[in-house]
Amino acid sequence: MDDPRKGSTLMDLIASLERMEQDAQRVSVDDVVHAVGRRSFGPLLLVTGLITLAPIIGDIPGMPTLMALLVLMVSVQLLVGRETFWLPGWMLKRSISRNKFDKGIYHLKKPARWIDGLLRVRLPWLTGYIGIRVTAVVCLMIALAMPPMEFIPFSANGAGLALSLLGLGLVARDGAALVLGFTLFGLTCTLILVGLL
Secondary structure, eight states: OOOGGGOSSHHHHHHHHHTSOTTOSEEEHHHHHHHHOTTOHHHHHHHHHHHHHSTTTTTSTTHHHHHHHHHHHHHHHHHTTOSSOOOOHHHHHOEEEHHHHHHHHHHHHHHHHHHHHHOOOBSGGGGSHHHHHHHHHHHHHHHHHHHHHTTSTTHHHHHHHHHHHHHHHHHHTBHHHHHHHHHHHHHHHHHHHHHHO
8 A cells, every 4th residue: 555666764755745846835735645645555644643743834723633634534445445545625625835834844854864763674564464454443543533632732742743653654664663653642542531530
């Protein structure tokens, strides 16, 4: 399901996003999906996580919920065996200014280089057929949890980081990153539940 030509590192993915049409004043969801590929579950997860985490972009009201809907739709389609991802037109047309998008991506570059240095192929069985589907189920749970997280400070960041780790794990075939993503989501949910009780 993942297209290795779309890049195997976080910096490759950021470079793909930066190469999008430079003259455009706005960046749409369709632009982002086109940049990472409609067959690429890992990169798409990674991008949604990064957008949720990115300063300026992720702080836009409703953006975490939009990213949650994107993850939800893609995860369901992966689980039912679709080869390419379909997204509704209204979602693909959603956009933000190119200036905000570029600023958010710029802030991600320095940590991206550091993170790329940590990734390597580990526990590859977790990134195979069954592992990808287990990851899709976890992503469904994250997507369902994200909209209420917008009202709880910093919890959407935990979900965004978990999605980023899951996407990185699939892109780099690093099962350890997947385990970290699962763990982080579990911890985020636990902290929210403890805080609400």
